Amino acid sequence: MSKGHSEYDFFEIEKRWQKVWADKRAFEVREDPAKPKFYLLEMYPYPSGRIHMGHVRNYSIGDVIGRFKTMRGFNVLHPIGWDALGMPAENAAIKHSIHPQTWTLDNIAHMKAQLQRMGIAYDWSREVNTCLPEYYKWNQWIFLRLFERGLAYRKKSWVNWCPQCRTVLANEQAAGGECWRCATPVEQKKMDHWFLKITDYAEELLTGHAQLRKWPEHVLLMQKNWIGKSRGAYVDFAVPELGRPIRVFTTRIDTIFGATFLVLSPEHPLSRDLIAGDKEAKLQEWVTKTVAESRLRRDLGDAEKEGIDTGRTAINPFTGERIPIWIANYVLMEYGTGAIMAVPAHDERDFEFAQKYGLVIREVIEPEPPAADTGGDGGLFVDHGLVKNSGPWSGLRSEEAMERMAALAKDQGFGEASTTFRLRDWGISRQRYWGAPIPIIYCAKCGIQGVPDEDLPVRIPYNAEFTGEAGSPLEKVAEFVNATCPKCGGKARRETDTMDTFVDSSWYFFRYASPKEAMLPFARAAADYWMPVDLYIGGVEHAILHLIYARFFTKVLRDLGLTALDEPFPHYLAQGMVTKDGSAMSKSRGNVVDPDEIINTYGADALRLFILFAAPPEKEFAWNEDGIEGAYRFICRVRQTFEEIREMSQESAAGEDAAFDTDSAARLRKKMHQTIKKVGEDIEKRFHLNTAISSIMEFTNMLRREKDVLKGSAEGRALLREAAADLILLLSPFTPHICEEMWKALGRDGLVFHAPWPAYDPGLAREEKATVVVEINGKIRDKFETDLGIPEDEMKAIALGLPRIQELIGARPVRKVVCIQNKIVNIVL
RNA sequence: GGGCAGAUGGCGGAAUGGCAGACGCGCUAGGCUUAGGACCUAGUUCCCGAUGAGGGAAUGCGGGUUCGAAUCCCGCUCUGCCCA
Structure with missing residues (x-):
């Protein structure tokens, strides 16, 4: 860890270019209808004190994409701000007697300096801070x-x-x-x-998923489950002694012939009436105790199921049967109606409860088609199937029974089909x-x-x-x-x-469009230009709450006439967490690695390159800094190679030129075009920045191998200069400081940040030869090289003609040959 | 407890149905060197085989689909995230 500045003075170089960028206001943008816009956003940080590696990763990923998009000609809005209100500031006030405002503003000042040392291309003129009255005023207005x-x-x-x-x-x-x-x-x-x-928007939050095709499937699934739409039915169970019925919600009305008791939540308004009478005191005591018990535990469902028999009965409207009414802790007032019909044969929780208290279990659904062994836990079957033991409904499939039974309930006036959501206000x-x-x-x-x-x-x-x-x-x-x-x-x-x-963070992305706007939360014209956010990058741990609240707010703002948008983030990249010792880095766990130390030792470019190379963005990354030296050494090698090429191009007159090695040149030129293609696609299409970097490394390795042959001729030197320039361009989104330095040394005008991304020639990037693998029964036995795209018949003939293959086949008959062009011949014996 | 992911050499990872281990780290040997933690060259999944030719096994575990599975399906185990 005692690396000095001997290889290159990253400290001076990085500081100098950060100053150039700031002086030129290189990252500040304005609305420009002539250019395609790209609004790139990373989730803004909570100013907890210092930047941690999760931030470094998040913002490095964003910066590569932002710089790349700029080079591709987009008008890139890349803002940052502070999620500056919240509990930690107050905790600090309690523990250390420092005012929450002082604590927060100090932290912001420190973290801002850290972000600037990272060289992230933020438009700092748009910085938003939620703890300032000019921001939270608009929370209040909304x-x-x-x-x-x-x-x-x-x-x-x-x-x-x-x-x-x-x-x-x-x-x-x-x-x-x-x-x-x-x-x-x-x-x-x-x-x-x-x-x-938010429940007013439950349906739309669900249907809005159709506009979110560029979200990870699993995030949409989590949101869908969170919203929890379920189709079902209300059914009224008459309680003659009470004078009014108990309404239950069920998603499985098809199982109603198996309903052997009702269960009410202890908070249910009818609970009190039901227990009135001689046993009142005892029952009330239990109810009070249960209600007071931690709701957290009940919510989790891991509390032991407990209940009491009220001694009353209700009438099942389908069977006319009287069934007991219980009150139990596993039914929650917040879901449905706070009352359920229990079908122990076909619901896991009802089953457990019925077993504990010795209640009747009656099977009314059988698997379809009836299978030999599906019983599971002694008769518990929770899937849809065929209805049985249910009078006229027997023999129907669950889906059909549900529809027809709900319709009957409606006709008869004791229920109706309905939809409920798990989502709560x-x-x-x-x-x-x-x-x-x-x-x-x-x-x-x-x-x-x-x-x-x-x-x-x-x-x-x-x-x-x-x-x-x-x-x-x-x-x-x-x-x-x-x-x-x-x-x-x-x-x-x-x-x-x-x-x-979470209210602050539900609309901050609109504020960046016009951060100084004084009459409204944001200026309509500016938001119309910049919104929606073209790419939102942030931790997958926010996949449910923050993202659903922000979507909700956007729809509310639309309904207030402030925007025309339905969805704020059409494209979301869910970034994996940076962990250490098995959990997220956090102050309380004491497993934080401070980026400053790494920057002091290796520089910001090396840190950025390292963290992007370590894993693809969406994957969790368990912090391990063993590779940081490698990232640093790679930068040194690039610089060294660049210097050699730059010097040789100036000493061209030194003696006779050797012949131009066309093989070497062709190899290098092909690799160059392939690399430009791959890096662009990896960044833009899949965000696999780690493989983009590895292909830049491969290109660098080849450049280093070929340069000694090519430098002997004028044509070779010209090619090397071209390759070096492309290398700088490709690398510049990842390690911007050193690339600006080399770009300038190359004698180019302006910033590499403003240079256009190199183009590739698809013809040159294409391979001409293919290596075809020959398998026998799926095991590789030989391979051969051919021109690209030869017909499958020809591949087959070559494969079967190989001496080694003939020997292995021997006298056995060939049953089948599978050919995949340019790839494989599989001979099945 | 529920929901959602993930598991590939000593390590981070690559390969998205077609040559498993790209690229990098680490390690080993050699070179350069007064020396080195710098740099250069070569090697590096495991087993059998002789250091050879060659063969076999292998992508958390068990099954399945397929000419062919790290990749698709079913069942498990463990880890992480969210509900908290």
Whole structure:
């Protein structure tokens, strides 16, 4: 690790070119209708203190693509900003008595300098910072528009509560069921919260997938499962003693003849009525206990299933049968109606519950076609099949039975077909200081009032106390809480909850189009030019939440008339995580590798090259810096080779020229065109930057091999100069500093950043010869070389004529010969 | 617990149905050198064989489809991510 600057002075070179780029404002762009635009975006960082390797990877990938697109003639918008609100700043305030704003702004200053040392081609004039009032003002403005339309509303909701600190805890602060500060067991408490009605857009978030053909399939699948659309039916089970029915939601109405009991969630409004009577006290005690239990555990489904028999019964409308009504912890109020019909023979959870409490299990579906062994766990069969033991419905296939049974329920007035979603409304209230205040005022007389637009932003008050106890710091700032009702002018109370920081990140990409816009969140014309984001790159860990919220916001902004777009990110590249010791690098795990150390030792170019070469972008990369030396040495070799070629081109008059070696020249020229083709395709089509680099390395290796022969002739030297120039161009998106340096040394005008990407000749890039492999029964036995594209008959004749092949076949008859042009002949005996 | 991925030499990876291990790291031998962690040359999946010719095995495990499977299908194991 004690490498000096002996090989090349990357420190001086990188600093110098970074200054040139900044002085020339090389990366700043403007709307230009004459050029095709390309909006390239990487997920903006949270300013946690220092850049980590995940950032280095994310931004290096983006920079290669941005520089490449620029060289291809695109008007490339490549901005960056800061996701600057959030809990860590407040935690730092509590632990180290530093103001969240100071902590955040210091971190940003440091990280900005780090990013600049990386040489990423960002348009810094568009930097966005979400903790500044000029940004979060627009969060508030958008919130008010949602509020006016009924898309932002208040509802009671469960929160994690620490009775010791008397404060609300985020899930991660309540991990393991204990308060992160004092280890007190976490309780559940119901509080008023603000919600955004994302469920109104559930269907569109699903159908919008049709516009996302350039997203990874698995990400769309995760979102689809998250939205969780299920077709099913509501069915009312009459409870004569109660005077009204219990409505259940089921996705398997075809199994209703196997419904042997009903189960209600403990929170279900009818639970209380059902347990009224002699056993009330005992039952109520159980219900209260279950409700208070960590909802997290119940949500996960790994809590032991528990329930109680209410002693009541309900009538199955299809069979007329009376079945018992239970209350159990495995049914959640948030899904469906909070009540289910239990079909233990065909549902895993119902089955487990029925076994525990000795309830009836009745089979009503059989596999189709009836198979010998599908029983599994003693009769549990959860797939669709053929209905049986179901009166007139027996013999129908599940799909048909579902349709017809739902139709009957509707005709008879005890149910209907319906669709539900797993997706729930987005709770955005946070009882915290370092977030965008929710712009609402509570007036005893006039009720809930939105803050008038002209009073925005509602600023985060600077002076507050950070103790981590007794609620949000904002509640204790009197001048913040005490407000005037915008309607009646009377005394009123200001909302002290702040917004989830996912709100900030749900629209920041619009702001980059016009970061200084003062009248609206963003200027329509600028957004119309730049949006949508042509390529969005970021961690796959954000594949669900952030991306679904951003899609939701875009649709909301469209419906507000601010944009015409349906989808913000038509193309998403899901980047794999950078891990160390089996998990993501993070401060709390103490497994962070600081990029600064690597840059100090090897330079930014080497770090960029190394991290891009180590693995393809979408793959997880377990940090291992063994290859960094190799990346550094490669840069040195390129430089050395370049210098030799540059010097020889100036000393051409030194004696008689040797003959021009046409074989050597042809090899080099072919490799050159093949490399240009491959690098361009690897960057543009599949983002496989690691293989792009490896082909540049191969080209460099050949250039080094051939140069000693070629340098003897004037023609050879001309070819070498051409090859060296192409090498610099191809490498420049990866290692921009050293390439600018060489470009200048080559005597070229302007920046290599502004030079056009080299073109290749498809004819020269094509191979003329093919090596055909000859297999016998799938095992390689010989190979031969031919011209490209000879007919299969001819391939077959050559293969069968090879002495070695004849010998191996011997007297055995050839049953079949499979020929694939230019590739293979497989002889089957 | 559910959802989604991944597993290839000593290591990172390449190959997307057709020569497994490109490219790089590391290692070994030799050269250069006062010396070297720099540079150059050669070698480097495993087993059998003699250091040869040659042969065999092998892409987490078990099965299947195919003339042919790292690649497609089914079942497992382990690891990661998200729900948290």
